[in-house]
Amino acid sequence: MSNLIDPKSISKTELEVGEIFAPRFDEHGLILAVVTDAESDAILMAAYMNEEALRLTFDTGYVHFFSRSRNSLWKKGESSGELLNFVEMRVDCDQDILQVRATQSGSGAACHTGRKTCFYRAVEKSGDGFAVKDLGINPLFDPKERYSKS
């Protein structure tokens, strides 16, 4: 049972100012959460939360998501050991995106590739098109080794 406020039941002003938390989950019951490093403010990763993941993040102190590919609740770092310690949640003006401020544990890698952040490549013009360029953010662990552990 949800006791969150339905965003359709409140005005635009109430959504944008005031004290009502009325997250605008999409048609699948999900909302995007952008995780930032609570110490440096750097963006680390982004994934989706359903209401249960949101509640568990507050109640356990560890960041939880809902995995769309596995269609299940996902405690970030459960298999990799790279847990995210929850610090603070923020919501944007129209309440359709969350910012989750967290500190890193384990090797300090938020990305499944072993890097601190998922945003390890720059997009650059290349002729009429584009290419990506590695920014030199090196992996902190070897994903092949880490994920093959039983």
Add this chain to the structure above:
Amino acid sequence: MSNLIDPKSISKTELEVGEIFAPRFDEHGLILAVVTDAESDAILMAAYMNEEALRLTFDTGYVHFFSRSRNSLWKKGESSGELLNFVEMRVDCDQDILQVRATQSGSGAACHTGRKTCFYRAVEKSGDGFAVKDLGINPLFDPKERYSKS
């Protein structure tokens, strides 16, 4: 005509490492772009880009989006004067989210409410539910006055 690479035409490894930019636009041809302050790294706002907005961001030096509510190309700050100067674009591991590093112009407000950032409220537990708390990030301009100008 698009000369971007179709992400379905390349392997997961090619998507995650290497030099191919193959943004995973959604079924509406849009990809989420999270704008961060190129100086402080703080998250400012998030909106969607289509391929045209992405190209114009590179070609003009100003951040462009596609407005889902207006169903049209949107040069950020065109009506408010709060332009975003494009610095660098990054892409996440599976190429479904962009990070756009930018500097602010005008009053330095990325949010339509006049605040520097759209993420001006914290989500907190309140009884069995949640509430939001204003973080005290004050508006830099009065939206009522700014948007009523002809």
